[in-house]
Amino acid sequence: MKKIKIGDLEKIREKARRTSSLRQNKARARITVHMGTCGIAAGARKILTALLDEVGQNNLDDVIVTTSGCAGLCSREPMATVEIEDEPPVKYVDLTNEKIKEILNEHIIKGNIVKEYALAIGSERTH
Amino acid sequence: MKEYRLHTLICAGTGCVACGALDVKEELEKEIVKQGLEDEVKVVTTGCQGFCERGPIVIVQPGDIFYQRVSKEDIPHLVEEHLLKGRPVKSLMYVPGPEKPPIPTMMDIGFFKHQRLLVLKNRGRLDPENIEEYIGFDGYRGLEKALAEMTPEEIIKEIKDSGLRGRGGAGFPTGLKWELCRKSPDEIKYIVCNGDEGDPGAFMDRSILEADPHAVIEGMIIGGKAIGAHKGFIYVRNEYPLAVKRLKIALSQAEEYGLLGKDILGTGFDFPIEVIQGAGAFVCGEETALLKSVEGKVGRPRPRPPYPTEKGLWGKPTNINNVETWANVPAIILRSAEWFSSIGTEKSKGTKIFSLVGKINNTGLVEVPMGITLREIVFDIGGGIADDEEFKGVQLGGPSGGILTEEHLDTSVDYESLTEAGAIMGSGGMVVLSENDCMVDTARYFLNFIQEESCGKCTPCRVGSKRMLEILDRIVEGRAEEDDLKKLKILAEKVKKYSLCGLGQTAPNPVLTTLRYFEDEYKAHIEEKRCPAKVCKNLFKYVITDRCTGCTFCVRNCPTDAIEGEVGNKHKIIQEDCTKCGTCLEVCPVDAVEAVDNE
Numbered sequence: 119m120k121k122i123k124i125g126d127l128e129k130i131r132e133k134a135r136r137t138s139s140l141r142q143n144k145a146r147a148r149i150t151v152h153m154g155t156c157g158i159a160a161g162a163r164k165i166l167t168a169l170l171d172e173v174g175q176n177n178l179d180d181v182i183v184t185t186s187g188c189a190g191l192c193s194r195e196p197m198a199t200v201e202i203e204d205e206p207p208v209k210y211v212d213l214t215n216e217k218i219k220e221i222l223n224e225h226i227i228k229g230n231i232v233k234e235y236a237l238a239i240g241s242e243r244t245h
Numbered sequence: 246m247k248e249y250r251l252h253t254l255i256c257a258g259t260g261c262v263a264c265g266a267l268d269v270k271e272e273l274e275k276e277i278v279k280q281g282l283e284d285e286v287k288v289v290t291t292g293c294q295g296f297c298e299r300g301p302i303v304i305v306q307p308g309d310i311f312y313q314r315v316s317k318e319d320i321p322h323l324v325e326e327h328l329l330k331g332r333p334v335k336s337l338m339y340v341p342g343p344e345k346p347p348i349p350t351m352m353d354i355g356f357f358k359h360q361r362l363l364v365l366k367n368r369g370r371l372d373p374e375n376i377e378e379y380i381g382f383d384g385y386r387g388l389e390k391a392l393a394e395m396t397p398e399e400i401i402k403e404i405k406d407s408g409l410r411g412r413g414g415a416g417f418p419t420g421l422k423w424e425l426c427r428k429s430p431d432e433i434k435y436i437v438c439n440g441d442e443g444d445p446g447a448f449m450d451r452s453i454l455e456a457d458p459h460a461v462i463e464g465m466i467i468g469g470k471a472i473g474a475h476k477g478f479i480y481v482r483n484e485y486p487l488a489v490k491r492l493k494i495a496l497s498q499a500e501e502y503g504l505l506g507k508d509i510l511g512t513g514f515d516f517p518i519e520v521i522q523g524a525g526a527f528v529c530g531e532e533t534a535l536l537k538s539v540e541g542k543v544g545r546p547r548p549r550p551p552y553p554t555e556k557g558l559w560g561k562p563t564n565i566n567n568v569e570t571w572a573n574v575p576a577i578i579l580r581s582a583e584w585f586s587s588i589g590t591e592k593s594k595g596t597k598i599f600s601l602v603g604k605i606n607n608t609g610l611v612e613v614p615m616g617i618t619l620r621e622i623v624f625d626i627g628g629g630i631a632d633d634e635e636f637k638g639v640q641l642g643g644p645s646g647g648i649l650t651e652e653h654l655d656t657s658v659d660y661e662s663l664t665e666a667g668a669i670m671g672s673g674g675m676v677v678l679s680e681n682d683c684m685v686d687t688a689r690y691f692l693n694f695i696q697e698e699s700c701g702k703c704t705p706c707r708v709g710s711k712r713m714l715e716i717l718d719r720i721v722e723g724r725a726e727e728d729d730l731k732k733l734k735i736l737a738e739k740v741k742k743y744s745l746c747g748l749g750q751t752a753p754n755p756v757l758t759t760l761r762y763f764e765d766e767y768k769a770h771i772e773e774k775r776c777p778a779k780v781c782k783n784l785f786k787y788v789i790t791d792r793c794t795g796c797t798f799c800v801r802n803c804p805t806d807a808i809e810g811e812v813g814n815k816h817k818i819i820q821e822d823c824t825k826c827g828t829c830l831e832v833c834p835v836d837a838v839e840a841v842d843n844e
C-alpha cells in the first residue's frame with residue numbers, strides 16, 4: 119500500500135462510504151421486491167439479482183434494494199414497489215429482467231414513472 | 246462493484262462472543278450461502294453494542310432491525326424469513342416487559358433511545374479490524390485537519406474551548422493538561438493512553454478499544470502534534486486480549502496507510518505508538534504508578550508534584566489521558582469546540598460512558614449526555630429495578646466512589662453535582678442496589694478490593710485499610726462492639742488524609758457515604774445483631790412457614806442436607822447445618838421459605 123498524503127483520504131472515504139452507505143441511513147429511493155412463496159415461484163430471485171447488478175453498475179449508493187413478503191396479488195408476480203422520497207409509492211407487476219432495468223433507469227434515475235408496467239400509484243391504507 | 250442489499254451486523258464484543266456470537270456468525274454465513282444470498286447480504290462483525298445482557302446481538306440494515314439472544318438454531322429461520330423474504334422475525338426481537346409487544350427497531354428500544362453516542366458512535370456499525378470502514382465514517386478527518394490546517398496552539402485552544410475533562414476519574418481539564426505539557430521545556434516528550442481500567446465491573450475502555458480502536462489512535466496522534474511529543478504508549482491490561490488484538494491490528498493498518506509512524510500524511514510529522522501490556526494491578530491505573538510500569542519497573546505510585554507533565558516517563562514531560570478522553574478528541578477537532586460544548590452542562594461538557602450493572606433490568610454499557618439525571622439512567626435506560634424490588638441506591642465511581650440514594654435520583658450527572666452529593670463521576674462504574682442489598686456488605690466488598698490491591702508502599706493505606714476491613718468483618722459477622730463505629734470513622738478520616746496516592750485517599754469513600762446515608766443499617770448490625778436486607782449470613786436464618794405443602798423439593802435440592810421432611814408434611818431447616826445458600830428460597834414453588842432475624 120502506498121502511503122497516503124493529505125487529500126488522499128477523501129478517495130478512500132468515497133469508496134468506503136459506498137460500501138457502508140446502507141448503514142448510514144441516507145437513502146433517496148427504495149425498491150422492494152416482493153418475495154413471498156408466490157413471488158419466488160414466479161422468478162423474483164432473478165429479478166432481484168438483475169436489479170442488484172444494475173444498481174451496482176450505476177453506482178447508485180443512495181438506493182436501497184430490499185425484499186418483503188407477498189404483496190397480495192399473487193397472479194401478477196413478480197412485483198416490486200418503488201418508493202422515492204416525498205413521492206407516493208408505485209407498484210410494478212409482471213416483471214422481467216428487462217423491465218426492472220428499465221424501471222431503474224427511467225423511474226429511479228430519471229424520475230419518470232414507467233406507466234405501462236405500473237399497477238397503481240399509492241398504497242393501501244394501513245391506519 | 247458489488248452491491249449488497251443487506252448488511253447483517255453481528256456484535257463481537259467480549260460479552261457477545263462469550264455467549265456464542267462467533268458460532269452464530271459461522272452459521273449465518275453458512276446459511277446465507279445455502280440460500281444463495283452471498284452476493285446480496287454482507288456479514289460484518291462489529292464492536293460491543295452495549296446491551297450485553299441481551300447478547301448475542303444481530304442488527305440488520307437498512308431498517309435498523311434489532312435481534313437479541315440469537316442462537317445458532319435461530320439462524321435458518323432468520324435467513325429465510327428476513328434476509329430472503331424480507332419479513333422481520335418477531336420472536337427474536339426485544340420485548341420490554343410481560344404482555345408488551347416486541348420492538349423491531351433499535352432506536353425505539355428505551356435502552357438505546359435515551360443514549361447519546363459521541364465516543365461510541367461507531368460501535369455496532371463498523372468493523373473495527375478494517376481501517377477503510379473507519380475512514381468511511383469520517384475517520385482520520387480530524388487528524389487531516391489538525392495536521393494540514395492547524396497550529397499546535399490552535400489545536401490546544403480548540404480542546405480547551407470544548408471544555409473536555411479527563412474521563413479517567415478526576416475530571417482535570419484536558420486542554421489545560423496539554424498546554425502544561427507543551428510548555429514544559431524539553432526536547433523529548435511522551436504521550437500515554439491509560440487503559441488499565443481497574444474498577445471492578447467497569448468495561449467502557451475495553452469496549453472503546455474493541456469497537457473503535459482507531460478513534461483512540463487518531464486522538465493520540467492529534468495530541469502528539471499539539472504537545473510536540475515524540476512517541477505514544479497505550480497501556481492496556483493483559484486481561485483484555487481482544488482489545489489488544491484489535492488495537493495491534495489497527496496500529497499496523499494505520500502505519501501501512503501512512504497515518505502513523507514516519508512522515509504522517511506527508512506532513513513531516515513523526516509519531517509512533519507502542520502497546521504496553523500491564524499485568525492488571527489496580528494501582529497501576531494511578532498515573533505515576535502506571536508510568537513506572539511502562540518503564541518496566543514495579544508499578545508503585547510516588548508523591549506529586551512533580552506532575553507527569555513536568556517529569557514523566559524517563560524523567561521527560563509526559564501527557565497521560567484516559568482511553569475515553571482520547572476517543573473524544575477527533576470529533577472535537579473535526580466538528581469544533583462549539584459543537585462539543587453545546588452538549589452537557591455548564592462545567593461538564595460532552596457525554597460519559599457508564600457500565601450499568603447490579604439489580605437492574607437492562608444491564609450494559611451506556612453513553613449519556615452530561616446533565617442527564619440518575620433517574621433517567623436507572624429507569625428509562627436501565628428499565629428499572631429487576632424483579633420488582635425497591636430501589637435503594639446507586640454506587641458510582643467504583644472503590645473510590647460513593648453511594649447515592651433515592652433522594653439523589655434527580656441529581657444531574659456532572660462532575661460537580663455528583664461530588665457535592667458525596668459520590669464521584671469516577672471512570673463510570675454504576676452499580677444499582679435494591680432493598681435486598683446490604684449497605685454494610687457493599688462497603689465491605691469495595692474495601693476488601695482496595696485492601697487486596699493496596700501496593701503497600703505507604704502505611705496509612707496498607708495498615709489502615711486492613712484495620713478498617715477487620716472492623717467491617719466484625720460488623721457483618723455480628724461480633725462488633727459499641728465503639729467500633731467510632732473507630733471506623735476515625736480510621737476512615739486518617740486513611741483519607743495521610744495516604745500517598747489516590748488509591749488510599751479515596752479508599753474510605755464507600756464506607757463514609759454508606760455511613761452518611763445508612764447509619765441505621767450499621768447500627769442494626771452492631772446493636773441488634775440484625776441485617777435488615779438479610780444478606781449477612783450470621784445475622785439471619787431461613788425458616789419454612791405454614792405455607793409449605795410438603796413437596797420435598799427443597800429437601801432434595803439442599804446441597805448440605807439441612808432440610809428434613811417427608812411428602813405431605815411441613816419441612817424443617819436444621820439451622821446448624823444450614824449454610825444460607827438460599828437454594829431452598831429459590832426452588833420453593835409456593836414461597837414458603839422466608840429469611841427472618843435471629844431471635
Ligand SMILES: Cc1cc2nc3c(=O)[nH]c(=O)nc-3n(C[C@H](O)[C@H](O)[C@H](O)COP(=O)(O)O)c2cc1C
Pocket residue numbers: 410411412413414415416417439440441442443444527528529530531532533565566567568570571672746747748749
Ligand atoms: C488508584 C487509582 C486508580 C486509577 N485507575 C485509573 C484507570 O484505571 N484508568 C484511568 O484512566 N485512570 C485511572 N486513574 C486516574 C489516573 O491517575 C489519571 O488521573 C488519569 O489517567 C488521567 O487521565 P484523564 O485526565 O484523561 O482522566 C486512577 C487513579 C487512582 C488514584
